Amino acid sequence: MSIGIIGSGGLGANVARVLAKKGISATISNSRGPASLAALIAEVGPSIKAGTVAEAAIADIVLVAVRWESLPELLSGMPAWNGRIVIDGTNPVEFLDPNAPKDPTNPLADWGIKAIDLGGKHSSAVFSEMVPGARVVKALNHLDVNVLAQTEASGGTRVQFYSGDDAAAKADVRKLLEAAGYFAVDLGTLDVGGPLAQLPFGPLAAINFIKF
Ligand SMILES: NC(=O)c1ccc[n+]([C@@H]2O[C@H](COP(=O)([O-])OP(=O)(O)OC[C@H]3O[C@@H](n4cnc5c(N)ncnc54)[C@H](OP(=O)(O)O)[C@@H]3O)[C@@H](O)[C@H]2O)c1
Numbered sequence: 001m002s003i004g005i006i007g008s009g010g011l012g013a014n015v016a017r018v019l020a021k022k023g024i025s026a027t028i029s030n031s032r033g034p035a036s037l038a039a040l041i042a043e044v045g046p047s048i049k050a051g052t053v054a055e056a057a058i059a060d061i062v063l064v065a066v067r068w069e070s071l072p073e074l075l076s077g078m079p080a081w082n083g084r085i086v087i088d089g090t091n092p093v094e095f096l097d098p099n100a101p102k103d104p105t106n107p108l109a110d111w112g113i114k115a116i117d118l119g120g121k122h123s124s125a126v127f128s129e130m131v132p133g134a135r136v137v138k139a140l141n142h143l144d145v146n147v148l149a150q151t152e153a154s155g156g157t158r159v160q161f162y163s164g165d166d167a168a169a170k171a172d173v174r175k176l177l178e179a180a181g182y183f184a185v186d187l188g189t190l191d192v193g194g195p196l197a198q199l200p201f202g203p204l205a206a207i208n209f210i211k212f
Helices: 010-021 034-044 068-075 123-129 167-180 190-197
Strands: 003-006 026-029 048-050 061-064 085-088 093-095 113-115 135-139 156-164 183-186
Touching (some): 010 026, 010 034, 010 048, 026 034, 123 190, 135 190
Parallel strands (some): 026 048, 061 085
């Protein structure tokens, strides 16, 4: 199956590194275009190709790895999903200006982020509305990228959660996570697993499990 990655920042680049270690092919893209990815491609080797967003977006499995506020513009310009798989790696947080005065009412100010109010919906429900016709699987969102980048730790295998409403799509994402070196744990449907693993307040958000 072909894999596309949209976003080459903390999440996208580190997922590319993880895939590259196992020789898994993927096309990675960002807003600045393929030339801006030369250093990353030189680092990770030939299994990862730099592409345009349009090239990454036609893959069988597309990881969306952009900030929440970038989603509406990005996802409004996508080709028809036609049942292709979209991995929602996002979290509904705003990244704060480090030089701005700290808001004492924001419990996440020390981490440089602020929760985005989704009116009581969980983020993958909102995300799914932006990718009509896609089979959405939530995954790769719950760990800091420095942790996520190491699939093995302390002699065990890093756990990655995934959730979704389409069994076949989940099976394909599970295979990908396992091929990438993770121990994949199914959290159920999007309505169940999404809020469990979603940052900032999901009970499994940022919890780092290792399978021995
Ligand atoms: N950082 C973490 O530890 C972490 C962990 C798990 C999940 N997440 C989630 O992953 C998502 C990305 O976070 P991040 O830390 O990777 O952010 P980031 O470092 O700011 O990277 C964002 C990436 O999105 C790209 N982008 C923005 N708008 C775009 C557009 N219209 N078309 C194509 N590419 C676009 C940017 O392109 P340019 O490079 O060209 O600017 C950049 O490569 C967020 O939703 C975050 O909550 C983050």
